[in-house]
Amino acid sequence: MTVQLNKNGAAVAALLCVVGAAQAQSNVTVYGILDTSVSFAKGVSSKSAVRSGDWLAPRLGFRGTEDLGGGLKANFALEAGLALDTGTGSASNTNNQASGALPAGGLLFNRQSWVGLQGTWGEVRLGRNFNPTYRQYIAYDPFMGGGIGASQAAQTSLATYGYSPAGLRHSNAVEYWLPAKGPLTGQFMYAMGENASGQANASDGKYLAGRLAYQFGQANVGVAYGQMKNAARGDIDEFVLGGRYAIGQGVLMGMYTHSKDGTGNKQHGWLIGGTLRQQAMEYRLAWSGGKTEGANGASTGRSQKLAAVAAYHFSKRTSVYAMGVYNHNRDGAAYVPMGTLTPTETAPNQSARAISLGITHLF
Numbered sequence: 001m002t003v004q005l006n007k008n009g010a011a012v013a014a015l016l017c018v019v020g021a022a023q024a025q026s027n028v029t030v031y032g033i034l035d036t037s038v039s040f041a042k043g044v045s046s047k048s049a050v051r052s053g054d055w056l057a058p059r060l061g062f063r064g065t066e067d068l069g070g071g072l073k074a075n076f077a078l079e080a081g082l083a084l085d086t087g088t089g090s091a092s093n094t095n096n097q098a099s100g101a102l103p104a105g106g107l108l109f110n111r112q113s114w115v116g117l118q119g120t121w122g123e124v125r126l127g128r129n130f131n132p133t134y135r136q137y138i139a140y141d142p143f144m145g146g147g148i149g150a151s152q153a154a155q156t157s158l159a160t161y162g163y164s165p166a167g168l169r170h171s172n173a174v175e176y177w178l179p180a181k182g183p184l185t186g187q188f189m190y191a192m193g194e195n196a197s198g199q200a201n202a203s204d205g206k207y208l209a210g211r212l213a214y215q216f217g218q219a220n221v222g223v224a225y226g227q228m229k230n231a232a233r234g235d236i237d238e239f240v241l242g243g244r245y246a247i248g249q250g251v252l253m254g255m256y257t258h259s260k261d262g263t264g265n266k267q268h269g270w271l272i273g274g275t276l277r278q279q280a281m282e283y284r285l286a287w288s289g290g291k292t293e294g295a296n297g298a299s300t301g302r303s304q305k306l307a308a309v310a311a312y313h314f315s316k317r318t319s320v321y322a323m324g325v326y327n328h329n330r331d332g333a334a335y336v337p338m339g340t341l342t343p344t345e346t347a348p349n350q351s352a353r354a355i356s357l358g359i360t361h362l363f
Contacts, residue, residue, distance in 0.1 A: 028064035037358025043346035052084040054356040079112035096205035123177040132211035136224035140242030142273040142284040148337035149307035153269025156290025158259040159238035186212035203229040218246040234262010250276040264295025301333030
């Protein structure tokens, strides 16, 4: 059977061919991490709970890429945080300030939501994403900067972890990533608070940061710096230096951090640790600490953390784990393994500990 097309029909057919070709060059992936555990924590009080994300932060994500030809690609990512013990989405923030806080509840793409263009010159991304200083914590912490084992250097930070409206990720961001080839990698971010000019808080929520890492042989060294604008606290600056070295199936890691705000408060942090994989077993260990000082130089809190996990991998996707974390506090500090106890369940200079038995599944 022969079908004849008029000019309009031919145009439609040609358009459909173009759309079909474009679809053939597109790729979208659905992925996620599920992590739930039974946890026991003790400070002044003790508490048992079913918790989510004690080791790996649960998430549901979509990422995609389209080949535009000539070495140019369009990329995107949408990633939502989940609380598996309650089925709710995680909290988010719209403007990197307290006024933009969104409570946990419905599903929000709070972890990542961006679209970008990539070429031989690198990549530009627009939207919400992890900031460079937090990526530095991820790269050189055996617990990848999250869960109850996250380094004490991170938890005592006045910036990434200490700036609660927008510490780990920033909204309204413009990013540039170096080309993903060669030994040098890095990314730079500028985020906007989107306040009107002429106001006292006009600069609040603005953020500027960058990170560079260099791989040579089995070693990797990286440095990151970021600055957040805040009228009440002045400029909040953070510097993170880290390194790692691979030895057989293991990796040794170390980190030094320094942060300060415009009122004279300062923080120093450190970490040493490593990972080891032996067939189906995986081990992670980290010893870290942080100290904060007031404008007069006196200590306002010291805390050290010892964190360890042993995991058995049934497959590439499913594993079970046992994790233990111990916090030792001095000089008025009251830190606990992240999220396990509330402020009323601990006290200054009170040590805190947590044990979690959990299961993870990746898809």
